[in-house]
Amino acid sequence: MVPEILRRLMATIPVMGVVAIAVFALLHLTPGDPAVIIAGDYATTEDIARIRQRLGLDQPLITQLGLWIGRVLRGDLGTSIFSGLPVTTLIGQRAEATIGLTVLAMLISVGLGVPLGVLAAWRKGSWVDRLVMVFAVSGFSMPVFWLGFLLVYVFAISAHWLPVQGYRPLGDGLWPFLRHLILPAVTLSVIYMALIARMTRASMLGVLAEDYVRTAFAKGLAPRSVLVRHALKNASLPVVTIIGIGFALLIGGAVVTESVFALPGLGRLTVDAIIKRDYPVIQGVILLVSAVYVVINLVVDLLYVILDPRIRY
Amino acid sequence: MSELTRRRFLAGTTAAAAALTVRAPAVHAQKRSGTLRFVPHADLKVLDPIWTTAYITRNHAYMIYDTLFGTDEKLQIKPQMVDRWSSSDKGMRWSFTLRDGLKWHDGKPVAAEDAVESLKRWGKRDPLGKLLFAHTAKIAPVNAKTFSLELSQPFGLVLDALGKPSSNVPFIMPARVAATPDSEQIKETIGSGPFRFVKDEWQPGNQVVYVKNPDYVPRGDAPSGSTGGKKVNLDRVIWRYIPDQATAAAALEAGEIDWFENPSVDIAARLESNRDVTVAIQDPRGTQGWIRPNHLHPPFNNKKARQALLHMVDQQKYLQAAIGQAKYYRTCPAVFTCGGPWESTAGAEALMKQDLNRARQLLKESGYDGKPVIVLDPTDIPLTHGAALVTRELMTQIGFNVDLQAMDWSTVVARRAKKEPPGQGGWNMLFTWWIASDVINPAVHAGISGAGASAWFGWPENGRMEELRLQWARATDKAKQKQLADEIQKLALDEVMYVPFGQWVSPTAYRKVMQGFLQFPAPLFWNVSVA
Numbered sequence: 113m114v115p116e117i118l119r120r121l122m123a124t125i126p127v128m129g130v131v132a133i134a135v136f137a138l139l140h141l142t143p144g145d146p147a148v149i150i151a152g153d154y155a156t157t158e159d160i161a162r163i164r165q166r167l168g169l170d171q172p173l174i175t176q177l178g179l180w181i182g183r184v185l186r187g188d189l190g191t192s193i194f195s196g197l198p199v200t201t202l203i204g205q206r207a208e209a210t211i212g213l214t215v216l217a218m219l220i221s222v223g224l225g226v227p228l229g230v231l232a233a234w235r236k237g238s239w240v241d242r243l244v245m246v247f248a249v250s251g252f253s254m255p256v257f258w259l260g261f262l263l264v265y266v267f268a269i270s271a272h273w274l275p276v277q278g279y280r281p282l283g284d285g286l287w288p289f290l291r292h293l294i295l296p297a298v299t300l301s302v303i304y305m306a307l308i309a310r311m312t313r314a315s316m317l318g319v320l321a322e323d324y325v326r327t328a329f330a331k332g333l334a335p336r337s338v339l340v341r342h343a344l345k346n347a348s349l350p351v352v353t354i355i356g357i358g359f360a361l362l363i364g365g366a367v368v369t370e371s372v373f374a375l376p377g378l379g380r381l382t383v384d385a386i387i388k389r390d391y392p393v394i395q396g397v398i399l400l401v402s403a404v405y406v407v408i409n410l411v412v413d414l415l416y417v418i419l420d421p422r423i424r425y
Numbered sequence: 426m427s428e429l430t431r432r433r434f435l436a437g438t439t440a441a442a443a444a445l446t447v448r449a450p451a452v453h454a455q456k457r458s459g460t461l462r463f464v465p466h467a468d469l470k471v472l473d474p475i476w477t478t479a480y481i482t483r484n485h486a487y488m489i490y491d492t493l494f495g496t497d498e499k500l501q502i503k504p505q506m507v508d509r510w511s512s513s514d515k516g517m518r519w520s521f522t523l524r525d526g527l528k529w530h531d532g533k534p535v536a537a538e539d540a541v542e543s544l545k546r547w548g549k550r551d552p553l554g555k556l557l558f559a560h561t562a563k564i565a566p567v568n569a570k571t572f573s574l575e576l577s578q579p580f581g582l583v584l585d586a587l588g589k590p591s592s593n594v595p596f597i598m599p600a601r602v603a604a605t606p607d608s609e610q611i612k613e614t615i616g617s618g619p620f621r622f623v624k625d626e627w628q629p630g631n632q633v634v635y636v637k638n639p640d641y642v643p644r645g646d647a648p649s650g651s652t653g654g655k656k657v658n659l660d661r662v663i664w665r666y667i668p669d670q671a672t673a674a675a676a677l678e679a680g681e682i683d684w685f686e687n688p689s690v691d692i693a694a695r696l697e698s699n700r701d702v703t704v705a706i707q708d709p710r711g712t713q714g715w716i717r718p719n720h721l722h723p724p725f726n727n728k729k730a731r732q733a734l735l736h737m738v739d740q741q742k743y744l745q746a747a748i749g750q751a752k753y754y755r756t757c758p759a760v761f762t763c764g765g766p767w768e769s770t771a772g773a774e775a776l777m778k779q780d781l782n783r784a785r786q787l788l789k790e791s792g793y794d795g796k797p798v799i800v801l802d803p804t805d806i807p808l809t810h811g812a813a814l815v816t817r818e819l820m821t822q823i824g825f826n827v828d829l830q831a832m833d834w835s836t837v838v839a840r841r842a843k844k845e846p847p848g849q850g851g852w853n854m855l856f857t858w859w860i861a862s863d864v865i866n867p868a869v870h871a872g873i874s875g876a877g878a879s880a881w882f883g884w885p886e887n888g889r890m891e892e893l894r895l896q897w898a899r900a901t902d903k904a905k906q907k908q909l910a911d912e913i914q915k916l917a918l919d920e921v922m923y924v925p926f927g928q929w930v931s932p933t934a935y936r937k938v939m940q941g942f943l944q945f946p947a948p949l950f951w952n953v954s955v956a
Contacts, residue, residue, distance in 0.1 A: 143832070145839040150471075152478035152592075153871060154552050156879055160842065162608050194470035195629045196610060205628050261671060269675055276675045277667060279631075374667040374676070376631035384468060384630045384668075387835055 117414065124406045131402040132184065135395055136177050144389040145169075146193045167193060180395065189399070190392035192385075199396035202381060209279050210377035212289065213369065214362045216297035221304040222355060228305070229312020229351075230339055233320060244309055251306025256365060260299040260372035267295060277374035296373040300365050304358045311354045315347035322346075348419055356412030360405045459637075459660035461939065461955050463948070464673045466687040468666045469633050472622075473610040475550050478592040480860070484947045487651065488635050488662070489530070490596035490616035493521065493540060494588030495651035498944055500766060500865075502588035503652035505644070506535070506597060506617070512583075516901060519574040519583060520567070526642040529599055530621045537566035542603035544587075544595055549607040551593035553868050556898055557586040581901040582868055589869070590651055591862035591946050619643070619655045619951050620662060633664040635950075648952045650945050658941065658954035677702060677934060683955055684935040686948055689807070690750045693932035700937075707933040708946045710861030713762055714747060714812060715872060716924040717855050720885040722846050724798065724825075725853060729791035731921035735775045736784035737819045743926040746811035754929035760873065760914045762861040763928055767907065772915030776924070784823040797828035799847040801855040803837045809856040812926055816854070841882040855882070861928075862946045867897045867910055873917040885922045 147163040148155075155163075164170045168179065183190055189199035232244035268276040274295050280288040319325060320343055328338045367379030378397055385393035416423045467481040474486035495505040504510065508524040527535035541564055548558035560580035566572045574583070587595055598616065605611045614622045619641045626634035643654040665682060667673040674692045677685045678699055686707070688696060697704045718725035718734060725731050740756040748754045757763040758773030775783075798820065802813035817827045832840070837855060845851040864870045873894070874880040875887025893916065897909040917923075935942060941952040 143836045143839060145842075148839045148842045149835060150477065153881065154478060154550070157842075159608070166608065192470075192629070195472075197629065202629065205631070264672070264675055269679055272679065276679045276681055277672050278665070278676075278681065371669050372672055374665070374669065374672050376628055380668070381630055387833065388470065389835055389839075 117410070120410050120413070124403070124410070127406055128399070128403060132181060132395075132399055133177065135398045135402075136180065137173075139389075139391055139394055140173055140176075142389070146389040146391065149388060150193065180392075184399065189396035192393050193390050194388055199392050202393060203378065203396060203400060206376055206378045206381045208281055209375045210363070210366055210370070210379060212282065212293055213296055213300065213366055213375060213377060214359065216290075216293050217301040217304065217362055218355070218359055220297055220301040221308055221358065224301075225305040225308030226312050226344075226351065228309040230316055230344060232309065232313040233316035234335070234339060236317065241313075244313070248306040248310045251302045251309075254302065256299060256303065256368045257372050259302060260296070260369060263295045263299055264372075279375045279377075292375075296369045296375060299372070300362060300369045303365070304362060307358060308351065308354060312344075312347065312351050315350045316343055319343045319347040345419065349416060352412060352415050352419060356408050356415075359408050363401055363404065459658075459955070461659050461662045461684065461950065461953060462682040463662060463664050463684045463950075464667050464676070464682050464686060465633075465664050465948070468630050468668075469627075469664065470629050471610065472614050473605075474596050475547050475593055475607060476610050480592060480947070483592045483594055485622070485633065486594065486596045486616075487618070487947050488620040488950060489614060489618045489622045490598065491527070491618045491655075492588065492594060492596060492651065494584055495653075496588050496590040496862075497649035497652045499649075502584045503649075505588075505652055506540070516579065516581070516583070517576045519576075520571060521574070522571045524642070524644075527617050528640045529617050530615050530638060530640075532640065533599075534569075535597070535617050536569050536600070537572040539600045539603065540597050541566055541572050542600040543597045546598075546603045546605070546607050547593060547595040551589070551595070552871065553582065553586045553589055554593065554595065556580075556868060557583065560899075579899050579901065581906070582898055585866075585868070588651075591860060617641075619657045631666060633666075635662040635664075636660065643951070648943060648949075650943070651947075651949070655951035657951050659950060662950050674934075677936065680936065683939050684933070684948070686933055687931050688934050690748060690753050690932060693934060694750065696934045702934055702936055703942075704932050704934045705942060705944075706930045707944065707948065708860060708862075709930060709944055710762060710764055710865070710946065711928050711930040712858050712860050713757070713864055713928050714743065714808070714858050714926040715856065716812065716816060716926055717857060717872070717881075717883045718921065718923070719847075719851065719853050719855075719883050720922075721844060721883075722851065722853065723796070724788075724791060724793045727791040727793075728920060729787045730793055732775070732919075733784040733787040733791065733823060734820075734924050735918065735921050736780045736787065737823050738776065738924050738926055739779040739819075740777070740925075740927040742819075743812050743815050744929065746815045747808040747926070748811075748929045753932065754927055757925065757928040760917050760925060761865055761867070761870065761910060765861060765865045767866055767910040767914075769911050769914050771911040772918040776918060781819075781823055788824050793824070795826050797826050797847075798853045799851075800827055800829045801837050801840060801852050802829050802831050803834040803856070804831045805833045808858065809834075812856045816856075844878075844884065860946050867894045867913045872923045873913060875920075875922070883923065885920065887916070887920055887922075890916055890920070890922075 147160050147167060147169055150163050151160045168176060191198050192202060228244045232241040235241050264276050267274045275292055279292050282289045325338060325343050328342050366377055367383055370377040370379040382394060382397045465481060469481050469485050471477045471479060471482050474482050491506050493505060493507045494502050497503050506523055506527055507521050510521045512519045523535060523537060529535060544564065548554040560576050560578045561574060562577035563575040589595060602611050602613050614624060619638055620635040621638050623634040623636055637657045637660050643656045646653045648654050667676060670689050670692050673685050674688055674696060676682045693704050696702045716734060718731050720726055744754040755763060758770045758777050759768040761767035800813060800816060802810060804810045813829060817829045820827045840852055841855050843851045847853050871881040873890060875885050875890030877884055877886035893909055893913050897906055900906045900909060938956040940954050943949045943952055
């Protein structure tokens with residue numbers, strides 16, 4: 113197991129290298145020039161050239177790439193072209209909100225999606241099953257921004273139970289932290305809850321038809337015990353896969369949610385940087401997110417071994 | 426399973442609705458004496474108001490820096506950091522003495538040398554500053570509180586330049602900070618203004634925090650624009666950047682913020698119905714919209730093709746598409762804005778009366794060959810996107826072959842700097858907007874410059890225009906300036922340096938707990954208090 117983990121960790125290095133080069137190339141092929149944005153309305157061609165030179169944007173792309181990779185290897189993601197702050201500082205300021213949002217959204221998605229899926233499979237064809245499936249289809253279909261505004265209207269503007277927007281760090285206390293994250297997390301989680309519920313139902317339907325489940329019921333075991341200890345454990349592999357993918361997708365979905373709820377997270381940092389063509393920030397954040405994605409995939413693969421002892425790497 | 430009857434359903438939904446309307450203890454009603462929460466129009470990313478012309482940086486600078494002179498609400502230049510000044514030798518020699526009690530945020534006194542170095546740095550970036558320094562023989566401190574300015578040639582805009590209200594504003598910084606090359610950003614954010622910047626709490630993309638400067642000594646007179654007594658009633662001002670308009674409006678209605686700088690007109694219409702919110706006009710001088718042809722390349726290197734645009738425009742149609750609500754906009758023939766001191770109708774007949782037949786005829790006479798005309802359409806800016814759509818429709822009607830290219834504003838900003846032919850990455854036409862303060866007279870108006878390669882994007886070249894602008898800047902007699910301004914407007918519209926497509930004001934919205942709002946191109950926080 114340990115050598116496998118080490119081998120997989122080593123394999124992430126070329127993956128990250130490819131990501132780094134792809135991100136760099138795509139960014140520099142995109143129209144837009146931070147030097148021109150910085151220079152402003154009254155700049156002369158010479159002003160723009162001077163800024164380009166100072167930012168190192170006048171150098172050949174391959175040189176810029178080499179310099180950037182060199183810095184990344186030394187743990188330096190560079191500094192924002194506009195604010196002058198280190199990219200690591202900017203990421204540090206924003207990471208907590210995004211991590212909090214995605215973890216809470218995932219807890220809600222899994223915490224409700226899996227039981228709903230199990231319930232729907234157990235009561236296949238009943239009104240419960242249909243209700244869960246209606247919810248799943250609705251969950252897929254609702255645009256995140258629309259659901260966000262709906263929740264804000266009901267729970268923040270009309271009922272005044274929760275704030276409309278903003279963020280309080282965990283350091284300010286658990287309740288202020290949660291209070292600001294509940295609406296965004298629910299908004300973000302609905303689509304994944306629907307996805308997980310559907311996947312759990314489909315997987316459970318297959319397992320519930322197995323002989324050993326029928327035997328367990330025949331032995332007189334309580335339905336809860338059969339469903340959770342026997343069926344769900346064996347149905348969980350595809351569910352774990354979808355949770356892993358969902359985690360990565362949540363990070364992407366956080367962009368819209370963070371904008372709707374004005375959360376100072378990594379999603380908004382990326383969008384703002386893209387709008388301004390703040391290359392070091394975009395590159396730094398995408399590299400970080402890619403690393404997280406790679407790690408999540410690794411964790412999912414390792415979970416397979418725990419959930420199904422037959423699997424060996 | 427119990428049946429869900431229609432009666433049960435209605436009873437249930439009514440109960441749920443009632444539960445929602447019962448107000449729980451407001452979670453937002455936090456006690457926050459002396460703190461004002463403000464949503465600015467953009468995110469503060471750059472802290473140097475000389476290095477960038479971005480309005481958000483200008484607004485930040487008004488918080489922490491002070492100026493030698495300011496502009497009041499009637500556009501009069503009044504002293505601010507300056508206590509007394511004099512001019513002699515027919516306006517060729519000037520002397521300025523600073524007020525007593527001016528201190529930097531670190532407690533050290535503001536000196537004449539600081540003012541001189543700050544003006545020198547500003548004079549390297551700002552167009553009016555460059556003009557002032559082109560007419561300056563010498564600027565130097567005389568003693569700790571006085572400095573002198575000697576002109577090399579007559580220049581009628583000395584005070585106008587020093588009291589310039591919009592980007593780049595000649596903010597005064599410590600001499601050591603002002604010594605930073607103008608191509609580099611300043612590293613220190615230390616001013617002598619009414620607020621101090623809390624750098625540790627600055628989170629680009631999220632929040633900016635200012636606290637009251639206890640050492641600030643306001644002038645004794647009433648505040649007006651950027652002049653008068655900057656009396657601070659707030660302990661702390663928090664700028665919270667909320668990019669989504671609907672979210673910012675909801676936060677204002679819920680009492681989570683106190684002031685929303687620039688709600689769109691449709692959001693403002695909704696906010697007007699909230700009795701806890703006041704919707705006002707931030708800058709009554711407003712904003713001017715532009716259609717800017719590229720003078721370097723066909724078809725708009727031909728005057729008749731440009732004049733076709735002037736006859737084509739119906740400002741009412743543009744403003745409807747770009748702004749939407751009639752109470753916020755007005756048609757305007759004046760290049761130097763309606764309501765400004767140099768407002769005029771000179772030469773604006775064609776602009777104010779749409780004549781598509783005349784436009785078609787002029788286009789034909791221009792020898793336009795039917796090649797696609799590349800029009801840049803920033804779809805992420807509703808007002809310019811609206812103007813672009815109207816333009817495509819009208820241009821097609823008069824015979825142009827339009828290639829409307831959708832892109833984001835950042836791409837427009839990069840693309841507009843390209844002088845290459847349209848087929849090789851350049852462009853033929855773009856849309857933009859300027860606040861009135863930036864186009865209010867011939868010296869600051871970038872759109873009428875005929876300086877060719879060094880003119881604003883679109884690069885018109887017209888020696889006569891440059892000569893007239895210089896004469897205007899040098900004139901010291903108001904009547905002469907008015908005559909020259911009219912002549913400049915006539916020439917600008919005849920040559921169609923650009924086409925103004927109307928003027929509008931932008932709403933701002935604040936909760937009624939906020940008092941002391943001041944109208945100005947930038948949001949001002951002195952005189953403001955929260956209950």
